[in-house]
Amino acid sequence: MASRALARTGRRAVDFVHDLGRLTAFGMSVANWSRRRPFRLRRLIDEMYDIGVLSLAVIGVSGVAVGMVLGLQGYNTLVRFGAEESLGAVVGLSLVRELGPVLTALLVAGRAGSAIAAEIGSMVVTEQLDGLRMMSIHPIDFVVAPKVLAMIACMPLLSSLFIVLGLFGGYLVGVVFLGVDPGSYLTGLEEAVEFSEDVLGSLIKAFVFGILVALVATYRGFTAAPSAAGVSAATTSTVVVASVSTLIVDYLITALWGV
Amino acid sequence: MTDSPVRDLVVGLFVLAGFLALAYLSVSLGGTTYRGPGGLEIHATxxxxxxxxxxxxxxxxxxxxxxxxxxxxxxxLRARVTLDIDRTLALPSDTSASILTSGVLGDQYVELEPGAEEDAMGPGDEIDYTQSAVVLERLIGRLVQNLGADGSE
Structure with a gap:
């Protein structure tokens, strides 16, 4: 009994490493196909519409809501020390350094990542990918690469929009509702946030998360078992794996580069 | 998917909005603290x-x-500080510099006190009259020492 449990653990570990290796090979293949001519601009724009434009609503609402909560919580804490004019710095630094890129990645993983996995997974089920191969079009070239490129392009843009809307939400609560001086909110914001440390780090994070979410979603869809249950499993595991690895990678980037 | 001009336009607008947000973050927030004219570099020790x-x-x-x-x-082995100052200012050459603190525990900054000389400072000039920062711990330490000395006698 114990030996069986041990064997199962071992098999899981081997499967995990196997999966990781295949994901890396998949990523290399995507990178390779992305460089090849012809560059599929038409497909890229369509995917940017699905991933970027259609995510705008959820990003916008979440951004303003997160900014408003930050403003309220920050104000309630800071006012005890008589330091409510630092509200701009608190809201700005939290959004730019952490919340902007991370929450954007989580939301995009849930909204666009799951859709990508389900779409590619159902293409596997209905043998559309085999159909493409028969026409000697590589599925990674035509289906996967545009999605990955679009996700990488959209993530920093969405993250920046999230941050700006969050700053607006914090301004709304802090300045308009609670009466913090608008000058000190904006000055605190501008003095606390620096380009080389904060804004650049934020962009690097969003970029890395874009690669991460896109690869996990397309890989899970691509390797989905050809059944209805397989598609649903691929969708679920995309959201779980992409979200958890986003959080872990976020810690690693922060710890290694201090952004 | 078929060509759709409206969709292309919306994607273009999205990209534009994203870049505007990015530009705002980089230039307005990420820019330097002081955004007036600089250019006059002087030193103080x-x-x-x-x-x-x-x-x-x-x-x-x-x-x-x-x-x-x-x-x-x-x-x-003294601290040499380089200051970048508005070059349109005609600072007298006997200007003095002191390091002060905004509030009790706030940020420290350099306060310049213009002197009375006729000739102005040029690039690379040295401020001769400087006053060091007050370190709160030392001040408290000295105060405690003085109080102790008073009490024992």
Whole structure:
């Protein structure tokens, strides 16, 4: 009994490493196909519409809501020390350094990542990918690469929009509702946030998360078992794996580069 | 998927909005603290700069006129601070510099006190009259020492 449990653990570990290796090979293949001519601009724009434009609503609402909560919580804490004019710095630094890129990645993983996995997974089920191969079009070239490129392009843009809307939400609560001086909110914001440390780090994070979410979603869809249950499993595991690895990678980037 | 001009336009607008947000973050927030004219670089040497950092403000009478651009040790192991100041200002050559703190525990900044000389400072000039930062711990330490000495006698 114990030996069986041990064997199962071992098999899981081997499967995990196997999966990781295949994901890396998949990523290399995507990178390779992305460089090849012809560059599929038409497909890229369509995917940017699905991933970027259609995510705008959820990003916008979440951004303003997160900014408003930050403003309220920050104000309630800071006012005890008589330091409510630092509200701009608190809201700005939290959004730019952490919340902007991370929450954007989580939301995009849930909204666009799951859709990508389900779409590619159902293409596997209905043998559309085999159909493409028969026409000697590589599925990674035509289906996967545009999605990955679009996700990488959209993530920093969405993250920046999230941050700006969050700053607006914090301004709304802090300045308009609670009466913090608008000058000190904006000055605190501008003095606390620096380009080389904060804004650049934020962009690097969003970029890395874009690669991460896109690869996990397309890989899970691509390797989905050809059944209805397989598609649903691929969708679920995309959201779980992409979200958890986003959080872990976020810690690693922060710890290694201090952004 | 078929060509759709409206969709292309919406994607274009999305990209534009994203870049505008990015530009706002980079230029407006990420820019330097002091955004007035700079260009006049002068130096000042202090015994103690406390918590002064690059990008700390330089003010005259409370008005921002520049920022600290460099902090280094000179040959005599004193702190040599480089200030970048509005070049349109005609600072008298006997201007003095002191390091002050905004509030009790706030940021430290350099306050310039213009002197009375006729000739103005040029690029690379040295401020001769400087007053070091007050380190709160030392002040308290000295105070405690004095109190102790008074009490024992």
């Amino acid at each position: 202090f015994d103690q700069i406390g918590g002064l950092k690059p990008r700390s403000q330089v003010v005259i009478g409370g008005v921002k006129v520049g920022q600290v651009t460099g902090i280094a040790l000179d040959e005599d």
